[in-house]
Amino acid sequence: MHRFVIVAAxxxxxxxxxxxxxxxxxxxxxxPLYSPASVVNWAGLYAGINAGYxxxxxxxxxxxxxxxxxxxxxxxxxxxxQLGYNMQVQKFVxxxxxxxxxxxIKGSSTAAGCATVCETKNSWFGTTRGxxxxxxxxxxxxxxxxxxxxxxxDVKVSDAGISRKSTRVGWTVGGGVETMFxxxxxxxxxxxxxDLGKFTTVGDGTAPPFDVKYRTSIVRAGVNYxx
Numbered sequence: 001m002h003r004f005v006i007v008a009a010x011x012x013x014x015x016x017x018x019x020x021x022x023x024x025x026x027x028x029x030x031x032p033l034y035s036p037a038s039v040v041n042w043a044g045l046y047a048g049i050n051a052g053y054x055x056x057x058x059x060x061x062x063x064x065x066x067x068x069x070x071x072x073x074x075x076x077x078x079x080x081x082q083l084g085y086n087m088q089v090q091k092f093v094x095x096x097x098x099x100x101x102x103x104x105i106k107g108s109s110t111a112a113g114c115a116t117v118c119e120t121k122n123s124w125f126g127t128t129r130g131x132x133x134x135x136x137x138x139x140x141x142x143x144x145x146x147x148x149x150x151x152x153x154d155v156k157v158s159d160a161g162i163s164r165k166s167t168r169v170g171w172t173v174g175g176g177v178e179t180m181f182x183x184x185x186x187x188x189x190x191x192x193x194x195d196l197g198k199f200t201t202v203g204d205g206t207a208p209p210f211d212v213k214y215r216t217s218i219v220r221a222g223v224n225y226x227x
Contacts, residue, residue: 052220067113074107125153156163
């Protein structure tokens with residue numbers, strides 16, 4: 001009986017040793033789960049407001065007399081709203097944006113070409129532009145972009161109590177950077193060069209017609225809500 005117990009124990013020990021030898025020296029440990037930060041999706045409709053400052057030049061020129069003011073400075077604040085739509089195509093964000101602005105940009109000159117004081121004033125303007133940007137950063141929350149398109153606005157000129165007003169259509173080009181600082185909310189800083197071209201006023205017998213040029217640079221900051 002004792003001999004049987006000893007033989008059985010020896011056999012069990014040998015089997016256990018063989019099984020242990022077949023096991024890996026160390027069981028693999030499952031790697032911890034890693035959840036990267038969510039990537040910002042810029043696609044969709046958005047709307048917002050903006051405010052900024054504009055500066056540039058205006059010019060009066062009378063072809064009939066050869067008198068000209070030369071370029072004189074115009075400047076003032078701007079405030080308005082924008083509406084846009086973005087699409088994400090691979091690494092790029094393509095979009096279109098339109099805005100309308102109240103403008104306090106104006107300036108005057110007493111140059112020899114003026115009967116008294118030549119003044120140019122822009123009371124409103126707007127743009128409709130395409131945008132192309134590339135998201136940057138670990139989550140794509142920064143969006144530098146270039147933009148360009150059509151510009152339109154109201155330009156009023158006056159001299160010696162006689163005023164003329166024209167709604168102009170021109171062009172604009174610029175760029176900026178936008179960042180998504182909270183879910184559905186972004187902030188942007190933007191520069192635009194706006195050229196509303198040249199137009200000729202209608203003479204009335206008191207003053208001959210004169211050509212007017214108006215160009216401005218706009219810097220503005222804005223906030224957008226993404227739907």
